[in-house]
Amino acid sequence: MRIMDGIRINLGSGELSRFTKKIVRKLSDMKDFYYDKSAVKEILIRSDPIIYEVYAYETERQDGNLSFATTILYPGKIGREFYMTKGHFHEKEDRAEVYVGLSGTGLMLIMDKNGETKIVKIEPNSVIYVPPYHAHRAVNIGDKPLIFLAIYPSDAGHNYGDIKLKGFSKIVVQENGEVKIIDNPNYTR
Numbered sequence: 015m016r017i018m019d020g021i022r023i024n025l026g027s028g029e030l031s032r033f034t035k036k037i038v039r040k041l042s043d044m045k046d047f048y049y050d051k052s053a054v055k056e057i058l059i060r061s062d063p064i065i066y067e068v069y070a071y072e073t074e075r076q077d078g079n080l081s082f083a084t085t086i087l088y089p090g091k092i093g094r095e096f097y098m099t100k101g102h103f104h105e106k107e108d109r110a111e112v113y114v115g116l117s118g119t120g121l122m123l124i125m126d127k128n129g130e131t132k133i134v135k136i137e138p139n140s141v142i143y144v145p146p147y148h149a150h151r152a153v154n155i156g157d158k159p160l161i162f163l164a165i166y167p168s169d170a171g172h173n174y175g176d177i178k179l180k181g182f183s184k185i186v187v188q189e190n191g192e193v194k195i196i197d198n199p200n201y202t203r
């Protein structure tokens with residue numbers, strides 16, 4: 015009987031050996047998501063840095079199926095705010111997700127519908143459960159790429175609308191060389 019190869023994760027680069035979709039998210043693709051709009055403008059005059067890349071292995075969008083993706087979130091800041099993913103609620107809001115940290119250090123913001131945000135560390139070998147009805151965003155607070163695996167129902171979908179408009183209730187910034195979690199001045203309940 016033939017033994018099949020599984021899909022491998024390159025732990026150095028975060029790349030999947032097989033994937034159905036690759037996303038490259040540059041600053042120009044997510045300028046509304048950072049709180050400091052003038053810092054965004056300033057950077058975009060000179061360059062358009064890649065903030066993160068996603069290798070997704072997605073199966074048919076049907077109840078019961080699972081999909082998974084690795085994300086490589088680069089280190090850096092826009093103004094004082096650390097590089098982060100857009101963050102999203104699921105289109106099917108009752109769908110949950112699991113994140114597994116593979117390399118680098120970061121934080122996961124997990125926010126409920128009322129804007130209550132919990133923050134969990136992402137580091138190698140950490141497993142983070144995102145419950146249904148919660149928005150989730152990863153933030154790189156280190157100086158190396160943050161690499162993690164996410165596993166989610168194939169029919170979950172992404173809803174960026176609310177996040178694009180208001181963001182998360184908390185943002186992660188650097189202050190006097192330290193990582194600080196502060197209230198997002200642009201967030202309204």
Ligand code: M6P
Nearest residue numbers: 068083084085099100101102164
């Ligand atoms: C993880 C998963 C993906 C998601 C990606 C980037 O890999 O949650 O579903 O697309 O992170 O996050 P976002 O879609 O918020 O930019």
Ligand code: ZN
Nearest residue numbers: 104111150166
């Ligand atoms: Zn998700």
